[in-house]
Amino acid sequence: MSDTIFDKILAGQIPAQIVYEDQDILAFKDISPQAKIHVLVIPKKKARNLSELQSWRADEVGTFFQKVAAVADKLGLANSGYRTVLNTGREGGQSVDYVHAHILGGESLSGHFA
Numbered sequence: 001m002s003d004t005i006f007d008k009i010l011a012g013q014i015p016a017q018i019v020y021e022d023q024d025i026l027a028f029k030d031i032s033p034q035a036k037i038h039v040l041v042i043p044k045k046k047a048r049n050l051s052e053l054q055s056w057r058a059d060e061v062g063t064f065f066q067k068v069a070a071v072a073d074k075l076g077l078a079n080s081g082y083r084t085v086l087n088t089g090r091e092g093g094q095s096v097d098y099v100h101a102h103i104l105g106g107e108s109l110s111g112h113f114a
């Protein structure tokens, strides 16, 4: 699997505005924010996209999603609410082939999937 920009952020080879890190995940600000708060969460164990998570153990997948929610809590979004997005593949609009959850919030988001 070739290195993506997120592999390089994880390896510390390029900078990112990290908001949270632990043994399982890294969360950092999106470079082109689509909402007042826009953070990306990646698992340290690499997968290309959501589809590939089917080959993970259920507890690994569960840990990832629990930690996405925990990052949203740490960002202060638990009460106000927020949107999570996972784009998969070309037609899904995925531009970086390293699975990542978008957390968008800090304002009222229009529409359902805008």
Ligand code: AMP
Pocket (backbone or CB within 6 Å): 005, 016, 028, 029, 030, 031, 032, 033, 040, 086, 087, 093, 094, 095, 096, 097
């Ligand atoms: P996606 O289109 O779902 O693959 O999302 C990729 C996201 O990564 C986009 O929202 C980009 O703005 C964001 N992005 C690309 N390069 C960087 C970077 N170096 N640091 C932070 N976010 C990035």
